[in-house]
Amino acid sequence: MEQQSLIWGLALMLGYPLLNIGLGEIIIRLRSKNNPLFLSLKNLRFLVFPPLITLLVMLYLLKLNDQNIWVQGTESVLGGAVIITIITLLNAIFMPGQKRQYSWQIDVPNLLFQFARVSVALGIFAYLLAMVWQVDLTELFTALGVGSLVIALALQDTLSNLVSGFLLIFESPFKVGDWVRIKDLEGEVLEINWRAVRIKTRERDVVIIPNGVLGKDTIYNYTLLDPLHADRLTFTFSSDAPPNKVIQVLKSAANDAEEILSTPEPLVRPIDFSDYVAKYEVKYYIEDFNQSEEIQGQFVTNVYYAAKRNHLADPVPVEKHFLMPYKILEKSNNRQDILETLNESPIFNILGHEMLSSLAQQAQINYYGVGEVIIHAGELDQGLCILMVGQVMLSAPGGDQKFHTITYLERNDIFGEMALLRDEPSLVSVKVLQDVTLLMLDGETIFSAAQQNSAFSLAMNQFIEERKNAVQRAVVSNTLAIDSL
Secondary structure: OHHHHHHHHHHHHHHHHHHHHHHHHHHHHHHHOOOOHHHHHHHHHHHHHHHHHHHHHHHHHOOOOOOOHHHHHHHHHHHHHHHHHHHHHHHHHEOOOOOOOOOOOEOOOHHHHHHHHHHHHHHHHHHHHHHHOOOOHHHHHHHHHHOHHHHHHHOHHHHHHHHHHHHHHHHOOOOOOOEEEEOOEEEEEEEEOOOEEEEEEOOOOEEEEEHHHHOOOOEEEOOOOOOOEEEEEEEEEEOOOOHHHHHHHHHHHHHOOOOOOOOOOOEEEEEEEOOOEEEEEEEEEEOOHHHHHHHHHHHHHHHHHHHHHOOOOOOOOHHHOOOOOHHHHHHHHHHHHHHHHHHHOOOHHHOOHHHHHHHHHHOEEEEEOOOOEEEOOOOOOOEEEEEEEEEEEEEEEOOOOOEEEEEEEOOOOEEOHHHHHOOOOOOOEEEEEEEEEEEEEEHHHHHHHHHHOHHHHHHHHHHHHHHHHHHHHHHHHHHHHHHOO
């Protein structure tokens, strides 16, 4: 026995200081890296080790009986320290609804996280009662069982929510961050706890739904398993509009919306025709359901401008059939504006009044909304454009496959000049920054005007060369700047 006491004494005197120093070094390193495990090791060093060493001294050096009040008190303190240390360890490992910092951390529902913490505390507390203080837990459970029926009736709703919460976790119909719809309520899941689920609506209101209610309702999850979501919109046009043209316009408007996916491609189909009305349904796919309303707004805006450019009038009611057609009204009102725009252009005012009047008769007015791309680099220009209202940005692709800004154009500025060269694609993309009204002349019309007027031809050739040089300078400059970083 004396030899055993000597061994324990040497082990405690040599082992504890070394272990304490080693833990101190590890804690300092973990803290410098903001590693969450440092707090658990700190509690182990300062909370668990002191009562543990004290308990070992009492039992193996002082030979105190395990029923001694001091031994029992020390064991209780040790149990409390172990509870705190394990809970801090759980806090470091489990990340309920938070972004993981390390690969070993686990994202778990908040309800499961809280259950694990409570289970640790109750388990160690029950051990202390039964093994240290010799409390008969059977009698305690029997006493609790007498009043369990009363407690269950009093906490019926609470227990229902608790059980439903665990069922939701195991079935996992949604997780924190998912977008769901429950009856008429739609929003993002913020938290799942033992009693309820918190959802933030699009109006940024937080709605708390008891778990018991969720267990009885149908839940629509927009982001579970597949992040793709399909939206459907219905548009009404005049029945006189050719269906193929309407379908093409609606597809083009969908493709011009940046957040609408090209794969799967948008689907457009006519769903109803009557004497004056034709209805078309558009089905398109998005990845970010959170932005669905903004994407829908951008798409509807694109449809408005695309329909206006293509002279797709709204259906005219029977009682208003005597109104002038939309296209006639538009052309008669815009002819003078077109002529004034051509006269204000430094290049076009080279032409005589007769030639300008002829061009004005062949020109058309087009409208584009913010975010639309009028011209894509690498595609053929549909015509020469003169800005009447608004602002656009010219950009060109560089060797790094990124688009670099060339310049910004405003009233009376020209783009689409490659239409004059017929088969040469555009060097730039043109994106709308402010709602645009522009005058467009097709390539054949411009080519004919250049053939008839040498001064205009020379001015256009010079303009094209200047635009090419501007594109080259901007692309080279941006590429060098990126390479230097």
